[in-house]
Structure formats: C-alpha cells, structure tokens
Amino acid sequence: MSTTTPAVAPKAVPPPSGLQERARKAKKKLTSPWASMIAVVIALAWTVPTFGLLVTSFRPELDIRQSGWWTVFGDALAGEGVFSLRNYEAALFSRSTSLIDFFVNSFVITLPAVFIPITIALLAAYGFAWIDFKGRDILFVAVFALQIVPIQITLIPLLRAYVDTGINGTFWPIWLSHSMFALPLAIFLLHNFMRDIPKSLVEAARVDGAGHVKIFFQVILPLLVPAIAAFAIFQFLWVWNDLLVALVMGGTDTFPLTVRVAELAGSRGGDWHVLSAGAFISILVPLIVFLALQRYFVRGLLAGSVKG
Numbered sequence: 001m002s003t004t005t006p007a008v009a010p011k012a013v014p015p016p017s018g019l020q021e022r023a024r025k026a027k028k029k030l031t032s033p034w035a036s037m038i039a040v041v042i043a044l045a046w047t048v049p050t051f052g053l054l055v056t057s058f059r060p061e062l063d064i065r066q067s068g069w070w071t072v073f074g075d076a077l078a079g080e081g082v083f084s085l086r087n088y089e090a091a092l093f094s095r096s097t098s099l100i101d102f103f104v105n106s107f108v109i110t111l112p113a114v115f116i117p118i119t120i121a122l123l124a125a126y127g128f129a130w131i132d133f134k135g136r137d138i139l140f141v142a143v144f145a146l147q148i149v150p151i152q153i154t155l156i157p158l159l160r161a162y163v164d165t166g167i168n169g170t171f172w173p174i175w176l177s178h179s180m181f182a183l184p185l186a187i188f189l190l191h192n193f194m195r196d197i198p199k200s201l202v203e204a205a206r207v208d209g210a211g212h213v214k215i216f217f218q219v220i221l222p223l224l225v226p227a228i229a230a231f232a233i234f235q236f237l238w239v240w241n242d243l244l245v246a247l248v249m250g251g252t253d254t255f256p257l258t259v260r261v262a263e264l265a266g267s268r269g270g271d272w273h274v275l276s277a278g279a280f281i282s283i284l285v286p287l288i289v290f291l292a293l294q295r296y297f298v299r300g301l302l303a304g305s306v307k308g
Contacts, residue, residue, distance in 0.1 A: 057280045058083040061273040087277035106256040113178035113239045121186030129194035146184040173249040193227035229296030237286050257282045
C-alpha cells in the first residue's frame with residue numbers, strides 16, 4: 001500500500017506596501033553609478049578644503065606664512081613638521097579674540113531655536129494629519145507656501161516689532177525669528193511622515209478609548225524619531241551657521257560665534273593662524289552633530305519627502 005504526500009501550495013508573497021515601494025524606487029535612483037560619482041566629487045570638494053583648514057589651524061604662524069598646508073606631508077617625512085595648540089589657545093582665550101564667550105552664545109541661541117519650532121510643528125502636523133476640520137487642506141497649503149517668503153524682506157518689520165515690545169538686545173528676537181522661519185518646513189516634513197503611519201494604528205488606539213493626547217504621545221511620537229532627528233539636524237546646522245539674523249536681531253552680548261569669526265576675517269585678515277583656528281572651531285560642533293546623526297537625517301528626509 002503506497003501513500004502519496006499531498007502537494008503543498010506555495011505561500012503567496014504579499015505585495016509590497018506603498019511606503020516600501022517608494023523606498024525601493026528612491027534607493028534605486030540614489031544608488032545609480034552617476035549619483036555615486038557625483039556624491040564622491042561633492043564629498044572631495046567639501047573634504048579637501050576642510051582638511052586643509054584643520055592642518056593649517058595646528059601649524060605655527062611662521063610656517064603658515066612661508067608655505068601651504070599641503071607641504072606638511074613632505075615636512076613630516078623629513079622630520080621637520082611642527083604642530084601645536086597655540087592657535088586654538090589664542091583664538092579661544094586671547095583678550096583680542098576671546099571666542100569662548102561667543103561659543104557659549106552659539107549654544108544658547110541654537111538649542112532653543114531647535115526645540116521651539118519642533119514642539120510647535122509636532123502639534124500642528126498632528127492636527128493637519130489626523131484631525132478633520134473645515135479648511136484643513138487650504139490652511140496646510142498656506143502654511144507650506146510661507147517657505148517662499150524671503151527672510152530678508154521681513155527683517156526690518158520684525159526688528160521694529162521687537163523694539164516696540166522691548167525685547168530687542170536679548171536672545172528672544174533671535175529665537176523667535178529662527179522659529180518662525182523654520183515652522184513651514186518643519187510642519188511639512190512632520191506632516192508627510194505622519195501620513196505614512198498606518199491608519200489602523202490610530203484607529204485601534206481610538207477603539208481602546210485613547211484620545212488625541214494619548215494617541216500623540218504613545219502612538220505617533222515614538223514613530224517620529226527619524227523625522228524629528230532629520231529636522232533637528234537641519235535646523236541646528238542652519239541656526240549655528242547663521243550670520244544675518246544674529247547680526248541684525250542680536251546685540252553685543254548675544255552675538256554668536258559666526259559674528260566674531262566674520263569680524264576676525266575683516267580685522268585680522270593677516271593673522272591666518274588665529275583665523276584658521278577660529279573657523280575650524282565654528283564648524284566643529286555642526287560636523288560632530290551631522291556625523292553622529294546622519295543616519296536619522298537620511299531616513300527622515302526620505303520618509304517625509306517621498307510621496308506619490
């Protein structure tokens with residue numbers, strides 16, 4: 001008596017979701033040979049001057065005046081290369097430069113200018129994404145369209161408003177200005193990311209009796225870490241490297257590092273040893289932040305901007 005084993009039907013492979021399909025298409029476009037070649041060229045064009053600035057900032061003043069930074073390789077082989085931290089000591093603690101106070105001011109300006117727009121944009125994006133109210137689409141388009149307003153045409157009206165309210169000369173004008181101009185992009189990015197969250201998660205939470213507050217903090221917010229990190233990096237880099245808003249809205253006691261480095265470039269154009277150290281100090285923090293969180297930056301931008 002023979003027995004036959006029944007044939008097992010192959011399992012059906014579920015079709016990829018819309019988000020996975022868009023991610024696959026985006027990855028295919030970004031991994032083409034031409035895109036890789038362009039990325040390498042851009043990386044070299046950005047890295048070589050930065051590396052030269054780093055090397056120059058450690059060289060003595062006399063060596064900087066006599067030869068270029070690329071000669072350090074030959075000097076190192078000959079045993080003549082000399083490096084020191086004197087340039088950084090002069091830039092940070094010298095009475096004529098004293099960048100340490102401006103370095104602290106940059107942190108005082110940047111951290112609230114990142115936290116304020118993220119907090120407001122999270123609430124606004126949730127309202128646009130998951131609360132149905134009259135005129136929602138029109139209001140969202142209006143908020144997004146505010147990105148086309150140049151910051152330069154608003155500086156004088158904003159400055160007059162700050163003077164009338166008596167807050168000029170403090171950090172508040174700088175915080176408010178950066179926050180206002182960051183909100184349209186923040187709301188757009190976080191809204192698009194929220195719309196990609198499966199609707200079934202929100203509906204399940206509502207069935208369990210959760211309100212908007214509980215849904216926002218326990219369901220939506222934990223899934224927004226990549227988008228929040230992406231915008232936080234973008235805003236941090238923008239505010240830290242800003243010169244225009246800080247120069248117009250700030251005062252002597254609130255000037256950030258960029259203002260002082262710009263003054264060094266104008267008044268100390270011959271002191272390259274101090275200027276190179278000050279310039280590298282100004283880019284050190286954004287460089288660390290971006291390299292440490294770049295994976296969140298890429299994930300957040302792709303998830304929040306690839307729509308279709």
